[in-house]
């Protein structure tokens with residue numbers, strides 16, 4: 211059973227997709243051990259509490275310095291025997307010590323088709339503002355493993371979303387979340403939880419589905 215920690219900063223709609231995915235068995239062999247936010251007021255924490263999941267606030271400004279904050283975050287994860295860290299709208303830079311400790315065990319959802327509209331300064335609505343300013347006809351979302359760069363780790367899943375002529379950054383963000391993010395993140399977690407992903411150098415490889423898993427899925431569908 212893969213133990214998940216989901217790190218959040220805002221509304222938590224991606225977290226909700228994970229909670230719902232575990233409940234409806236879109237995600238199997240995984241349990242949500244803890245939700246951690248840097249923002250005490252993040253609605254995502256309320257979503258966790260409403261689902262009976264431990265919700266922690268570990269905020270940088272509540273520690274004497276960055277190092278103390280990093281140690282507190284690492285300790286919270288180590289104490290809960292976390293297998294996979296999921297960044298779901300987490301706006302704090304992940305420290306190198308955490309990336310080393312959890313190498314290829316941290317994934318992030320980014321609301322564009324990386325390598326477009328990503329990297330420093332591209333987060334939240336700014337991603338969609340960039341896509342609209344460039345006039346792209348397709349955008350989307352990407353789940354990638356986290357390395358020491360910004361949005362530079364091995365890409366695991368991507369899904370394209372059409373840009374409409376009358377889109378605003380807000381309408382585009384909503385469609386990318388609905389049509390891509392909320393589907394890709396549960397799918398990525400299920401793949402990892404069922405041992406179907408390996409990282410080879412800078413590439414993430416998805417193993418074909420085994421017969422046993424296919425059988426299980428058929429059984430679940432006929433329930």
Ligand code: GRF
Nearest residue numbers: 220221222223224299319321
């Ligand atoms: C989403 O747009 C996601 O792509 C980005 O941050 C936002 C988080 O939204 N990483 P939510 O907190 O999951 O609703």
